[in-house]
Amino acid sequence: MTGLPLIKQGKVRDVYDAGAGRLVLDSTDRISAFDIVLADTIPRKGEILNAISACHLKMADNSGIPTHYISMVPAKRTAMFVYRLDMIPVEVIVRARLYGSAWQRYREGSFALPNGTEPRKGAQFPQPMVEFTTKLEASDRPVTRDEILRNGWMTADEISYVIGTALDVHRLVSVNAAKGKIIVADQKFEFGRNPELAGVPVLGDEAGTPDSSRFWDEELYAENYAAGRDQPSFDKQYVRDFLLRERGWDKERPKAGTRLTEPILTPEVVSQTTERYMEARRRIMASAGDSK
Numbered sequence: 001m002t003g004l005p006l007i008k009q010g011k012v013r014d015v016y017d018a019g020a021g022r023l024v025l026d027s028t029d030r031i032s033a034f035d036i037v038l039a040d041t042i043p044r045k046g047e048i049l050n051a052i053s054a055c056h057l058k059m060a061d062n063s064g065i066p067t068h069y070i071s072m073v074p075a076k077r078t079a080m081f082v083y084r085l086d087m088i089p090v091e092v093i094v095r096a097r098l099y100g101s102a103w104q105r106y107r108e109g110s111f112a113l114p115n116g117t118e119p120r121k122g123a124q125f126p127q128p129m130v131e132f133t134t135k136l137e138a139s140d141r142p143v144t145r146d147e148i149l150r151n152g153w154m155t156a157d158e159i160s161y162v163i164g165t166a167l168d169v170h171r172l173v174s175v176n177a178a179k180g181k182i183i184v185a186d187q188k189f190e191f192g193r194n195p196e197l198a199g200v201p202v203l204g205d206e207a208g209t210p211d212s213s214r215f216w217d218e219e220l221y222a223e224n225y226a227a228g229r230d231q232p233s234f235d236k237q238y239v240r241d242f243l244l245r246e247r248g249w250d251k252e253r254p255k256a257g258t259r260l261t262e263p264i265l266t267p268e269v270v271s272q273t274t275e276r277y278m279e280a281r282r283r284i285m286a287s288a289g290d291s292k
């Protein structure tokens with residue numbers, strides 16, 4: 001983005017100061033896995049993330065949920081204007097299915113299954129549940145409500161609000177995705193404060209993107225679940241699996257926070273990843289009645 005001061009370079013997004021309490025969030029084609037930023041970029045990823053996130057943030061706004069979204073940046077498909085928030089240093093995870101780190105922790109004995117959940121990878125929880133992880137450390141770690149209170153990260157009222165709101169937004173995203181035959185297995189949200197906007201935490205960052213969510217194919221779910229197989233997904237799980245299996249990252253990998261300087265993906269993996277992100281956008285935005 002020319003002209004505006006860059007105030008932060010995240011793993012994926014560049015954040016600019018747009019003045020008057022506003023920021024520009026520019027989603028690049030960068031990709032991270034296991035909190036490591038790859039040197040490879042995924043063509044079109046930035047514009048896809050920006051479009052899907054805007055679609056979900058607008059959906060939340062239309063349901064009366066305060067969000068940071070203002071508008072798209074004209075003639076820049078990868079960027080949106082947002083209100084600047086004082087970000088709460090906690091990630092809010094909504095889990096609808098037992099997968100990923102929750103499945104891992106369950107197997108290690110440190111994840112309590114909600115009553116009525118089948119103890120199988122990919123099982124549906126009786127209702128979606130919310131967990132918190134830290135944002136300040138190089139690698140995310142689950143945190144308890146007590147730890148959040150003790151550290152002054154949120155008040156008890158804020159915690160209740162954020163749990164309810166994350167579940168509400170998850171429902172909106174899931175109901176829409178279901179029209180495109182996508183299951184939203186889990187997703188991450190971030191909230192921040194801006195007393196001029198709202199007296200409650202405001203939904204910030206990205207919403208319901210293939211970077212922040214696990215999107216599964218509804219038509220393939222039951223068969224894979226019954227067979228105990230991994231669920232193919234329209235997100236970056238494909239890249240994670242490639243790195244684990246083909247690059248030995250299951251045994252040894254760079255430290256979280258590292259930015260790689262040499263490409264590590266094959267052209268095939270890069271183009272397949274673009275395809276997956278495009279498929280996610282097609283299914284989500286077609287059902288949202290907005291195919292741009």
Ligand SMILES: Nc1ncnc2c1ncn2[C@@H]1O[C@H](COP(=O)(O)OP(=O)(O)OP(=O)(O)O)[C@@H](O)[C@H]1O
Nearest residue numbers: 010011012013015068082083084085087190204205
């Ligand atoms: N409205 C907002 N006001 C201020 N900061 C925001 C807002 N929305 C998102 N952010 C922050 O902007 C950054 C977006 O960049 P990106 O998602 O690439 O970073 P990240 O690498 O995931 O984050 P981090 O730097 O926190 O590890 C994040 O740090 C996010 O917390």
Ligand SMILES: [Mg+2]
Nearest residue numbers: 010011012205
């Ligand atoms: Mg982020």
